Amino acid sequence: MNNTEKSFEVVNAFVCARQVSSTGCILYTFVAMLSAWVVIRVWYKLTSGQCIFEESLKGKVFLITGCTSGIGYEAAKELYGHDATVVMLIRNVRKGLECVEQIQNLYPRSDGGLRIVPVDLSSLKSVRLCARMINNTEPAINVLVNNAAIGSAQGHKASLTSDDLEEVMASNFFGHFLLTMLLLPRLRATKGSRIISTSSLIHSLHRHLPVDSLNFENEYYDGFNAYIRSKLAIVIMSRHLSRLVSVHDASFFSCNPGILATQLSRYFIRKFFGNRLGDLMYPLSMIVNKFIAKTTHEGAQTTLSLCVQKGVEQYNGxxxxxxxxxxxxxxxxxxxxxxxxxxxxxxxVGLRETALHTQLNTASTALDAEVYCETRMYHEKNLSDEDSEEDSRSESEQDIDMRNFF
Incomplete structure (x- = not known):
């Protein structure tokens, strides 16, 4: 055997070894991914809470934002199935009507009620109109679920609303805060009422909250950070309102639904991969999510638990x-x-605050003093002349005396 043949055999052996190595690597990767999936799914099954209740909710009223899909839809469906009256606060009326029909078809024997109220949470005017409609039609509100949320597909370019608020913060946080404040008198008048706000596990990624720049006025904008900031603000505000409002009047909670396979995933894929590549990868990511993420039914369990389980008031805030x-x-x-x-x-959000430094003597808080707020609605700047008189009268009917809240 000459040197050429020997060299050929050496090369051939090396190639065969590489092929075996590559095959082994692929097999190892596949086994590792399969094992990881099994571990994740088993972990979810063992640790994911489940809300089990059989009692009828007839006569109770639940308001839910963002319930044409995802966990909001699941919550609305389950509550209606247990005879509750569910008021769906939605942006897309056509889609809302379709959801109402779907849910009614699922539970044809339900003694509950389903109705929709249109609202654009990114518009303060729309939120005020929505609250006015609810206050005029609902004599009692047992639970308000602030669930709606958007991501940001704008990357490093902030999108502002007509109120000059950053769109993600407006839709996820500011709009819900204003809605809660306007409905709070009705909620407080309903015994055992609860306000539940959907946050996210990633809220804890931020180690500080720049209160002087909630709207990103003084810093570089990042869409993903706007989403995280909105979810952190929800947790902090929910805890703070629980300090201000007596637990005998209303309870406040925030919750994490978990990692879900929802449409919101598209925004975060675009964030990391760009719009074009993100749209191409989105179908693949949804397939992966089907295997490793919670279903919307699983994700809705914590929200449902806070809606119906007894005794959670002890965890107010x-x-x-x-x-x-x-x-x-x-x-x-x-x-x-x-x-x-x-x-x-x-x-x-356009509320006027007057600090009334009043000593609080409540056993439920460690505060030595707190600030009460006297608020009233600002008139919309863009009201037309012919509507200004009517709107002024309507606005005054919604004036808020925060001293009566706390």
């Missing part, structure tokens, strides 16, 4: 995950940060 109290960002325990966030949010 708490953050829940998998149907049980969970650890949230330590910023939620910063009382001064909560105060500052409240004051700034009141200003940004």
């Amino acid at each position: 708490g953050y829940f995950s998998d149907c049980r109290p969970a650890k949230c960002s330590p910023l939620a325990d910063d009382i001064e940060l909560g105060r500052c966030l409240f004051r700034e949010t009141v200003r940004l």
Whole structure:
């Protein structure tokens, strides 16, 4: 055997070894991914909470934002199936009507009620009109679920609403805050009422909340950070409102639904891969999500638990995950940060705040003093002349005396 033949045999052996190695690597990767999927699914099944209840909810009224898909839809469906009256606060009326028909077909024997109220949470005017309609039609509200949320497909370019608010913060946080404030008198008048706000596990990624720049006025904009900021603000505000409002009047909670296979995933894929590549990868990501993420039914369990389970009032202001109290960002325990966030949010959504330094003597809080707020609605700047008199009268009917809240 000459040197050429020997060299050929060496090369051939090397190639064969590489092929075996590559095949082994692929097989190892496949086994590792399969094992990871099994572990994740088993972990979800073992740790995911489940809300099991059989009693009828007839006569109780639940308001839910963002319920034409995802966990909002699942919650509306389950509550209606247990004879509750569900008011669906939605942006797309056509889609809302389709959801009503679907849910009614699923539970033809339900003694509950389903109706829709249109609202664009990114518009303060729309939120006020929505609250006015609800206050005029609903004598009682048992539970308000602030669930609607959007991501950001704009990357590093902020999109502003007609109120000059950053769109993600407006839709996820500011709109819900204003809605809660306008409905709070009705909620407080209903015994055992609850306000549940959907946050996210990723809220804890931020170690601080720049209250002086909630709208990204003084910093570089990032769409993904706007989403995280909105979810952190929800947790902090929910905790702060639980300090201000007596637990005998209303309870406040925030919750984490978990990693879900929802349409919101598209926004975050676009964030990391860009719009074009993100749209191409989205179908693949949804397939992966089907295997490793929670279903919307599983994700809705914590929300449902907070809606119906008895005794959760003892965790007023708490953050829940998998149907049980969970650890949230330590910023939620910063009382001064909560105060500052409240004051700034009141200003940004167009409520007037007058500080009335009043000593609080309540056993439920560690505050030595708190700020009461006297608020009233600002007139919309863009009202037409012919509508201004009517709207002024309607606005005055919704004037809020925050001293009666707390």
